Amino acid sequence: MKRILFVCLMSFFTGSFAFADTVSINHFMVKENPFAESEIAIVATDSLNNIREDVSGRFSFTLNGFQQEMVFDKGTAFYRHKIERSTFLYVKHVNDSGTHSLLYYIYKHDSKLTPIHISWLLLLAIPIGLILLAYIFKRFIIIAIVIFCIFLYFNHHNGLSIPTFFESIFDGLKGVF
Structure with missing residues (x-):
């Protein structure tokens, strides 16, 4: 009986510590998509602008006022809309720790995009x-x-x-x- 009680208590306590930690994006940057022409990628970073490869899944972003579900894989999500000319891009992400937003000027020259943080x-x-x-x-x-x-x-x-x-x-x- 003691052995059964001990096993039940151990499984209860180990089960309570096994909850997954939620991943949140508090810092991000916009880069040129290296796999597609005239497209950008949003990269989840830490406070030192190092790519966070532990970020995977769906996250909600607002790009220039339009809600987008971005699918992150190893810290990178691709925005699949072509950018035809130089433009401003306002990227906002809301999570439990607050609102995180950045304004970029996407400068298009030749076939390249250069995001400039404003x-x-x-x-x-x-x-x-x-x-x-x-x-x-x-x-x-x-x-x-x-x-x-x-x-x-x-x-x-x-x-x-x-x-x-x-x-x-x-x-x-x-x-x-």
């Missing part, structure tokens, strides 16, 4: 810098307005809308606090 500080610094220059130099007001209009047109023409612009800045500010 910091929320840069998005905030350009308009504030133009406003400060216009305030300091009164004659610079017209030039600052023209440069600001060109900045807005470039962003809008390449797929960065005003709501995405502010959402990227607010997500960056949330990450600071």
Whole structure:
């Protein structure tokens, strides 16, 4: 009887320690897909930008406002939509530890894609810098307005809308606090 009780207790305690640990993506980056032309890949990384090969499965991402189920295999998921021209790409992932989002400018040249990470500080610094220059130099007001209009047109023409612009800045500010 003692032996049966001992076996039951041991199986109960070992069963309680055998639960699988959930894998979450807290850092990621966008790279060019090496297997397809004009496509990108999302790579799960750690805080030092090393690829996390333990990430496998389906994870929900939002790319430019569209919900996508990304299938990760050894830390890499492929976005199967062709990118026809240079554009902004806003990638957001929500998990239990919070919202993780990055803004990239995907520069297309020849048949290659070059993802350039755009910091929320840069998005905030350009308009504030133009406003400060216009305030300091009164004659610079017209030039600052023209440069600001060109900045807005470039962003809008390449797929960065005003709501995405502010959402990227607010997500960056949330990450600071």
